[in-house]
Amino acid sequence: xxxxxxxxxxxxxxxxxxxxxxxxxxxxxxxxxxxxxxxxxxxxxxxxxxxxxxxxxxxxxxxxxxxxxxxxxxxxxxxxxxxxxxxxxxxxxxxxxxxxxxxxxxxxxxxxxxxxxxxxxxxxxxxxxxxxxxxxxxxxxxxxxxxxxxxxxxxxxxxxxxxxxxxxxxxxxxxxxxxxxxxxxxxxxxxxxxxxxxxxxxxxxxxxxxxxxxxxxxxxxxxxxxxxxxxxxxxxxxxxxxxxxxxxxxxxxxxxxxxxxxxxxxxxxxxxxxxxxxxxxxxxxxxxxxxxxxxxxxxxxxxxxxxxxxxxxxxxxxxxxxxxxxxxxxxxxxxxxxxxxxxxxxxxxxxxxxxxxxxxxxxxxxxxxxxxxxxxxxxxxxxxxxxxxxxxxxxxxxxxxxxxxxxxxxxxxxxxxxxxxxx
Amino acid sequence: xxxxxxxxxxxxxxxxxxxxxxxxxxxxxxxxxxxxxxxxxxxxxxxxxxxxxxxxxxxxxxxxxxxxxxxxxxxxxxxxxxxxxxxxxxxxxxxxxxxxxxxxxxxxxxxxxxxx
Numbered sequence: 001x002x003x004x005x006x007x008x009x010x011x012x013x014x015x016x017x018x019x020x021x022x023x024x025x026x027x028x029x030x031x032x033x034x035x036x037x038x039x040x041x042x043x044x045x046x047x048x049x050x051x052x053x054x055x056x057x058x059x060x061x062x063x064x065x066x067x068x069x070x071x072x073x074x075x076x077x078x079x080x081x082x083x084x085x086x087x088x089x090x091x092x093x094x095x096x097x098x099x100x101x102x103x104x105x106x107x108x109x110x111x112x113x114x115x116x117x118x119x120x121x122x123x124x125x126x127x128x129x130x131x132x133x134x135x136x137x138x139x140x141x142x143x144x145x146x147x148x149x150x151x152x153x154x155x156x157x158x159x160x161x162x163x164x165x166x167x168x169x170x171x172x173x174x175x176x177x178x179x180x181x182x183x184x185x186x187x188x189x190x191x192x193x194x195x196x197x198x199x200x201x202x203x204x205x206x207x208x209x210x211x212x213x214x215x216x217x218x219x220x221x222x223x224x225x226x227x228x229x230x231x232x233x234x235x236x237x238x239x240x241x242x243x244x245x246x247x248x249x250x251x252x253x254x255x256x257x258x259x260x261x262x263x264x265x266x267x268x269x270x271x272x273x274x275x276x277x278x279x280x281x282x283x284x285x286x287x288x289x290x291x292x293x294x295x296x297x298x299x300x301x302x303x304x305x306x307x308x309x310x311x312x313x314x315x316x317x318x319x320x321x322x323x324x325x326x327x328x329x330x331x332x333x334x335x336x337x338x339x340x341x342x343x344x345x346x347x348x349x350x351x352x353x354x355x356x357x358x359x360x361x362x363x364x365x366x367x368x369x370x371x372x373x374x375x376x377x378x379x380x381x382x383x384x385x386x387x388x389x390x391x392x393x394x395x396x397x398x399x400x401x402x403x404x405x406x407x408x409x410x411x412x413x414x415x416x417x418x419x420x421x422x423x
Numbered sequence: 424x425x426x427x428x429x430x431x432x433x434x435x436x437x438x439x440x441x442x443x444x445x446x447x448x449x450x451x452x453x454x455x456x457x458x459x460x461x462x463x464x465x466x467x468x469x470x471x472x473x474x475x476x477x478x479x480x481x482x483x484x485x486x487x488x489x490x491x492x493x494x495x496x497x498x499x500x501x502x503x504x505x506x507x508x509x510x511x512x513x514x515x516x517x518x519x520x521x522x523x524x525x526x527x528x529x530x531x532x533x534x535x536x537x538x539x
Binding site: 013 | 471496
């Protein structure tokens with residue numbers, strides 16, 4: 001029985017390595033296989049060279065490398081359980097996202113839960129599984145492609161979710177996701193495609209189309225329409241605020257009226273209500289924006305970054321019993337209203353009450369539900385809306401004060417001496 | 424020689440069953456054994472056999488034993504406990520499949536009226 005010598009074995013080994021078999025394990029297998037085959041053929045009378053050539057021929061051209069390729073593919077193939085899991089996660093998240101979107105469009109209950117679950121499964125389970133699988137089966141020079149694709153998609157998905165849910169940080173995530181896709185994934189993908197494709201001009205043009213789409217999305221995000229919407233609300237707010245704070249006419253009326261006990265009382269009542277609302281506004285800005293109270297007192301609405309946030313304002317107003325709750329605001333305002341009405345002659349009080357700007361008792365309808373005054377105005381209202389309404393209330397307070405002052409001035413009996421009003 | 428399509432689906436069964444009967448074998452031995460036992464009608468190519476052996480090892484159905492033959496290493500493959508069970512299942516399944524196929528193919532020749 002023939003046996004190959006050391007040199008011949010070295011020769012075969014080098015040949016196998018040279019033809020693309022890098023895995024040691026497989027190299028050992030193939031070396032033994034080829035050597036044994038050569039030995040058997042030599043037993044039959046062939047020379048080493050003939051036997052070697054004949055054995056290699058059985059593998060076919062590129063055959064050795066193919067063995068490695070197929071081994072690699074078989075070893076990295078997802079096993080059945082993983083395949084099933086990946087499939088069901090993918091299906092579930094797609095279903096949830098679709099249903100969530102439809103529910104959201106129809107304003108049905110449960111849309112948010114579905115969207116959060118769907119995007120969560122997609123970004124935290126499905127995409128990582130996909131990435132893991134891709135990394136396992138691809139060579140090192142494709143790592144960047146898959147990793148950039150993963151992060152781009154994951155960030156974009158979570159960013160869209162945050163945007164829909166009005167959670168903080170949405171824009172940053174969306175922008176970085178799209179940025180990664182545009183800077184890394186799409187270029188790498190198309191460079192690879194370009195190198196291997198037969199029709200280079202088509203590949204090039206589709207790359208350009210993809211880039212243009214991404215740039216358009218990018219552009220739409222940075223100049224979105226809500227900038228103008230925000231500006232509109234900011235203007236309303238500032239108009240109301242200046243109207244509320246710059247009513248100096250009241251001071252003139254006070255001096256005309258003289259420093260009576262009643263006028264002092266009225267001034268104190270109005271100021272108390274006004275300051276309460278002012279404090280609430282500052283508190284809301286400070287908490288939502290994450291800045292100190294003193295900073296919040298000076299900031300202008302159009303400079304606020306989170307003026308579209310409604311979670312934090314609603315939380316402050318409705319989740320607690322503090323001095324900054326909607327309940328406390330309601331109490332202050334109704335006390336103020338009651339006090340104001342005291343200044344009028346009992347005979348006309350009910351008429352004056354009709355003229356007061358606050359309708360605390362009224363019921364409002366929102367999404368087929370009856371809601372009270374506080375919820376109607378402030379619940380899930382974005383910060384800019386809440387602040388504008390509070391400024392409107394401050395304006396109303398000053399206005400009501402003016403009304404009383406004018407009334408008091410028209411009643412000379414009240415402040416003048418008991419006699420001598422002959423005329 | 425049978426078509427690759429036919430052999431592909433039965434390769435795992437062939438290898439596992441062979442190892443059940445022979446205990447431990449190395450790659451070249453397996454190809455030769457199959458070739459001789461089938462009068463050359465089934466020839467396992469290296470390109471199909473080694474990937475399969477490595478996959479079965481990764482799945483825990485086979486283990487290997489390395490023996491030095493002069494300057495090279497020979498790897499013997501043998502069944503694990505799990506592999507032995509899988510082998511039995513696969514052979515049983517294939518026999519049933521084969522019977523079913525026979526019956527199916529027979530039925531067409533016995534009842535030509537089905538065609539009309």
